[in-house]
Amino acid sequence: MRDNFSDLWLGFDYSLLQDWLELSGFRVGSYEEFDTGNVFKILIIQAKKKED
Structure with a gap:
């Protein structure tokens, strides 16, 4: 896909966003992908701030 769309930003993978949210103190509640x-x-992605 990157070869065909190298001039367009292709967004982020779910796993990368999930990692960023977890590292920032959030817990992923749910997520959905739509074609x-x-x-x-x-x-x-729906995420909620973790309570201490």
Whole structure:
């Protein structure tokens, strides 16, 4: 995919976003991926700040 769309920003992988959220003190509650009808996807993540 990067070869075909190297001039476009392809977004972030879910695992990378999950790691960033965890390191920032958040817990992922849910996430959904939606197909857009082409090679791109929409990713929605719901996260909540961890309580100490």
